[in-house]
Amino acid sequence: MPWSTSELAELAGTTVNTVRHYHRSGLLEEPDRMSNGYKQYGARHLVRLLQIRRLRDLGVPLSQIESVGSGGDSPAGALLAIDSDLEASIERLQRARAEIRAILEGSTATDLPPGFEDVAKRLSTPERSLMLVYEQLYDREAMKDLRTMVETDSDDGSAEFEALTVDADDETRQRIAAMFAPAIARQVIDHPWLTEPDAHLLKGPRVTSDTFVETFRELYNEAQLDVIARASVLAREQVETARAASDPDDLIDPDDRLDSDGGESR
Known part of the structure; x- marks a missing residue:
């Protein structure tokens, strides 16, 4: 039985607005419509939506999801670039946490650049x-x-x-x-x-x-x-x-x- 937009969103653990956004971004193809104009989503839409969510949970930007692949493909170059970006983000967050701990312990100040x-x-x-x-x-x-x-x-x-x-x-x-x-x-x-x-x-x-x-x-x-x-x-x-x-x-x-x-x- 085909799913409506709200049913698909609920199955995938997301929102109707997010589904529509993926349509506009070209990441999720538009489904067929019934005679009354309502959309009919099938299993392929659900699988694709779950793939997109999976990549988003990994921190992959929407702009790079298509390059990773819509099927079982996972181009190494795109994923390595994403991994590098994530590594830089982790290092930045770790430095921020360390500085916040130093501020709380009174060994640094918020009104000076790091290193001073x-x-x-x-x-x-x-x-x-x-x-x-x-x-x-x-x-x-x-x-x-x-x-x-x-x-x-x-x-x-x-x-x-x-x-x-x-x-x-x-x-x-x-x-x-x-x-x-x-x-x-x-x-x-x-x-x-x-x-x-x-x-x-x-x-x-x-x-x-x-x-x-x-x-x-x-x-x-x-x-x-x-x-x-x-x-x-x-x-x-x-x-x-x-x-x-x-x-x-x-x-x-x-x-x-x-x-x-x-x-x-x-």
Whole structure:
């Protein structure tokens, strides 16, 4: 006795809408109709529907089911590709589970990229936000370098910088910028790609630049942005001097500081 659409769906453990969707996708052929217009499904439709369900339960996308075969065929190439996709999904889920366990145990945080757990305490709240944004803009190699920079960076001036208010005077801004400059210069010398980052960008240069500007404006006040700009200028001068020398280490020492007039002081 032929089955109706609802009867077929019930037999296969699925829904009428799913059966209709498989028809539209071309995976399940349309059955004959009775004189009253009702569909008549036979055993071949049930078997095919069960095959489709079986493949779906294995994680095979609808778009690839036809390539696996509608009969007893199982092309090795298609199945190997599907297996590879499933393996990647499993690895991704396992990493996610491991990170969730680490978060629950308090050994990592949700506001930092993976791999920055050990340096979390060295980062301020704005810096943590920056690292999350950087992860969307830089490749893995660059992020590894950024983690190294955080790990080796000194805390000189950090507390004063974080406490800086918009009404900070010029002398204070220059003094804090001078404390930051040597560290910035050293980072640029150790990681030259910082000044020419195109090879490490995941997005276009324009998108990256616009994202940087907008993010910094949101995270820091006017005085802090001014200090960052001043420190960058001072660092650039130090880098130029260091690159002109035979031994950069002789010219930039972590203990060196620039006074408000740009001269060296200890």
